[in-house]
Amino acid sequence: MPVDEITCDGVDQDCDGTDSCSARANATLNGALDDEGYGAALAWSDGVLWVGAPFDPGGGRLYTEDALARVGGAFLGTALAVGPSGVLVGADGTVEDTEGAVLASGPGIGGVLVARDGRWLTRTRTGYRWDDATEVNLGNRPDSLALGSELQVAAGFAFGDTALAASSTTLARGARDELGWSILAWDVDGDGTDEWLVGAPAGNRVDVLDPGTLAVEATWTGGVGRFGHALAADVRGVYVGAPMSGSDAQGAVWTCSPSTSVCTLLETGTNPQDQLGFAMAVGGGNVFLGAPGGPGTPGYVLVR
Numbered sequence: 001m002p003v004d005e006i007t008c009d010g011v012d013q014d015c016d017g018t019d020s021c022s023a024r025a026n027a028t029l030n031g032a033l034d035d036e037g038y039g040a041a042l043a044w045s046d047g048v049l050w051v052g053a054p055f056d057p058g059g060g061r062l063y064t065e066d067a068l069a070r071v072g073g074a075f076l077g078t079a080l081a082v083g084p085s086g087v088l089v090g091a092d093g094t095v096e097d098t099e100g101a102v103l104a105s106g107p108g109i110g111g112v113l114v115a116r117d118g119r120w121l122t123r124t125r126t127g128y129r130w131d132d133a134t135e136v137n138l139g140n141r142p143d144s145l146a147l148g149s150e151l152q153v154a155a156g157f158a159f160g161d162t163a164l165a166a167s168s169t170t171l172a173r174g175a176r177d178e179l180g181w182s183i184l185a186w187d188v189d190g191d192g193t194d195e196w197l198v199g200a201p202a203g204n205r206v207d208v209l210d211p212g213t214l215a216v217e218a219t220w221t222g223g224v225g226r227f228g229h230a231l232a233a234d235v236r237g238v239y240v241g242a243p244m245s246g247s248d249a250q251g252a253v254w255t256c257s258p259s260t261s262v263c264t265l266l267e268t269g270t271n272p273q274d275q276l277g278f279a280m281a282v283g284g285g286n287v288f289l290g291a292p293g294g295p296g297t298p299g300y301v302l303v304r
Contacts, residue, residue, distance in 0.1 A: 027302075225246060
């Protein structure tokens with residue numbers, strides 16, 4: 001969770017204690033190559049925006065904003081997660097760090113889902129596992145980030161400072177709603193304890209859960225096109241990505257007010273298949289909105 005508050009353009013912003021105020025208005029970061037998927041994954045760490053471009057046929061590419069950091073194997077940069085020692089990079093079969101060191105390797109590892117306390121959770125062909133090879137049961141669709149109609153969470157599987165309920169706790173909602181595609185810890189009601197925001201993009205909703213019981217406290221709706229595919233938050237509100245929104249998957253990002261549960265359209269993609277809202281990150285007084293694009297386009301990231 002952010003700990004320091006600074007002022008950027010007259011707006012109070014929370015930063016992570018290492019950031020400087022670098023708010024930029026209406027900037028666009030562009031990918032270098034068509035079909036590379038620039039913006040498919042984003043992470044902000046120590047004042048640097050990391051951007052994954054995993055789809056280039058010659059190998060995935062990792063950027064620091066508009067500077068190419070390195071080119072790697074298949075699907076390098078398919079997922080990014082911030083750990084205590086830097087950014088972890090998901091690739092096909094490996095988890096690496098931003099310096100290129102292979103931290104874990106195994107069949108079917110498709111990307112880093114979460115990092116916490118020096119550990120990270122990855123997806124395998126048979127399910128999910130921590131870096132120490134401890135298997136974690138997170139639902140009935142192990143070959144997809146979607147968890148079907150169930151969300152089963154392990155203790156400590158957290159983006160914030162509050163651990164979830166015991167691993168035996170199961171939350172079930174509507175069938176095939178893909179509940180659990182995205183998950184974010186955020187203090188929605190301002191009581192000092194993180195609630196859990198859980199996206200169900202096939203149902204176009206985000207559920208706000210009690211951190212202890214996982215009871216649903218509120219449900220946010222309003223967007224379509226996989227509303228809930230990605231989540232991010234800062235003091236301005238919670239950002240919800242809907243990358244398939246629009247007549248041709250232009251994509252959209254919404255802001256939802258924790259106090260009112262009202263969601264307002266923030267930004268829409270410009271071109272067919274932009275898929276704006278596929279990934280998001282916050283830092284330095286900005287929110288970064290990924291639009292990996294469709295065939296024949298390089299992808300981009302909007303800075304707001």
